[in-house]
Amino acid sequence: MRYSGDVAPVSGSPAEARQRFRAGLAGPTAAWAPGYVQANLVVLPQDAACDFMLFARRNPKPCPLLDVTDPGVPASSLAPGADLRTDLPAYRVWEHGTCVAETADVTGYWRDDLVAFLIGCSFTFERALTAAGVPVRHVEQGRNVPMYITSDQCRPAGIFSGPLVVSMRPVPAGRVPAATAVTARYPAMHGGPVHAGSPAALGIADLSRPDFGDPVTFHAGDVPVFWACGVTPQVALASARPPFAITHAPGHMFITDVRDEAYAV
Secondary structure: OOOOHHHOOOOOOHHHHHHHHHOOOOOOOOOOOOOEEEEEEEEEEHHHHHHHHHHHHHOOOOOOEEEEOOOOOOOOOOOOOOOOOOOOOOEEEEEOOEEEEEEOOOHHHOOOOEEEEEEEOHHHHHHHHHHOOOOOHHHHOOOOOOEEEEEEEOOOEOOEOOEEEEEEEEEEHHHHHHHHHHHHOOHHHOOOOOEEOOHHHHOOOOOOOOOEOOOOOOOOOEEEEEEEOOOHHHHHHHHHOOOOEEEEOOOOOEEEEEEHHHHOO
16 A cells, blocks of 8 residues: 555654544554554464464564553553554454455454554664665655565464565665664664565565565665565464454554664664
8 A cells, every 4th residue: 555645654643643543544654653663463362372472482583572462451551542453554354364354443353352462563663774874765655665475484383383574675785784783773673684685585586566565666776675574473374374363454553652762772
């Protein structure tokens, strides 16, 4: 989904962004509320939550855990007063590993046994990239970040297994070291890149056809740089086929009240 009209990012507070999403505005959240942490969302019944917790612990690069809620609680300490059922711009509802609905509100799907996982997101470090002189092409072009399923496999845990998903940002060749150094300061937001250069090394055949998000246009001298992505759990869900789950729609994150520098090392 591309930005257009009222969906274009705004630099207001996280609370203002969440209020607009709660009112029905939909669109990717890159560049929204710059300076604040964004998070991926995975919601599972309690009987699958332990397996997913272990999957995240075994795969911290794509699944850096920021918060885990108590069963049935649609709130996170990362944004007091926010509602995980309404305050993201778009959700996916899953049944037995199949996405059966995309919606702007999952209140009607919520249950008392659901546990929510908040996972770090690479949108968080994009402000630091820009400050370091590294262009963020998908924001410049008003597009959702492109994401790809790779041939690299995650460590399995219980019912969960599957390939690593990566996000890709074209970076001028001379700025790749800066991009690596900047993002490595944010391990809770996927950290430094997993690969720079030929997509074939990750089993990606065609950058113009991402599995999620939008293709982006390269500028002369750009190199594809790949970061672990919080959509990895959604591919694992499709394989594990739990009876029920809720996730964010790729690129449509939960914007927290935590400053990005709180997670810088």
